[in-house]
Amino acid sequence: MIGLDALGIAAGLLPAAVAVHHAMDRNSSTRWRNVVFWGAFATTLMAGPWLPNLVNGLLVLVMVAMAAWGLRPGPVSSTSDAERSALAERIGLRLFLPALCVPVVALAGTLLLPDGKVAGIALIDPKQVTLVSLAVAILIAFALAMRLTGAGRAVPAAEARRLTDAVGWAMVLPQMLAALGGIFTLAGVGTVVADGVAGVVPMTTPLVAVTLYCLGMALFTMVMGNAFAAFPIMTVGIGIPFVIQHFGGDPAAVVALGMLAGFCGTLMTPMAANFNIVPAAVLELRDRHAVIRVQTPTALILLIFNILLMAFVAFPGGPW
Secondary structure: OEOHHHHHHHHHHHHHHHHHHHHOOOOOOOHHHHHHHHHHHHHHHHHHHHOOHHHHHHHHHHHHHHHHHOOOOOOOOOOOHHHHHHHHHHHHHHHHHHHHHHHHHHHHHHHHOOOOEEOOEEOEOHHHHHHHHHHHHHHHHHHHHHHHHOOOOOHHHHHHHHHHHHHHHHHHHHHHHHHHHHHHHHOOHHHHHHHHHHHHOOOOOHHHHHHHHHHHHHHHHHHHOOHHHHHHHHHHHHHHHHHHHHOOOOHHHHHHHHHHHHHHHHOOOOOOHHHHHHHHHHOOOOOOOHHHHHHHHHHHHHHHHHHHHHHHHOOOOOOO
């Protein structure tokens, strides 16, 4: 049955290809640092579930050591601006087909295979149907992109390396920070937050509790780079004990809008590398934080909107 383990193996193919590409680059003086870093990352993704926790921890420490030492990758040969312009003109609007293929196939798989059965055979873990559908969508989009561009078999690995080199070690932040959020939750950080908030801020009205919950979600997301990592901490610390249990807020509205408040923090932090650093690298912007600067005003407006929306939706009688 296809589940998270298979998805981890599929995800690990990218850093594995980058590690191999670095190993073949004899002109880079730091190639073995890059090989070790991306190879360790690939190993945690592909074999992590079967490795002892100590080994996984040591692999993470190895990655930290390589990043601290300095990866400093060398240049990667790629197409020129003129070649890219000519290719874009030849393909035209069909260039968007691979990108559009991803949400269409992922949504179709989620809706058509809710129980994970294909032709009556239990093929996919029902809990992971959406993720498996997304992985299949990406593979289909990859094949379609190769077909449209006519790129050689070596091009994907070279371009993958060029992009990962541009982003650097920050590419692994989402996974590491999500794991950190799980550790914080198990360590009881949410309880500490609840005790600290209760001792400092008087919870006089639902609006106060909602404001603290949403602001906490945004701030913790900015620190941890991942709203999913911040969610259990702030929900256990403020959302459940104060907003839901103490004031009687609607749980569905609270948790849904709480996640949206966390996503506002995602728009304002470099820790969310896959959202804010990767686009800057892809667009080859001089300012790595240009995306964040543009998104911040919108994020603040949305955060205020989410606070007010939660206050009135979760408390139909009024948050006063």
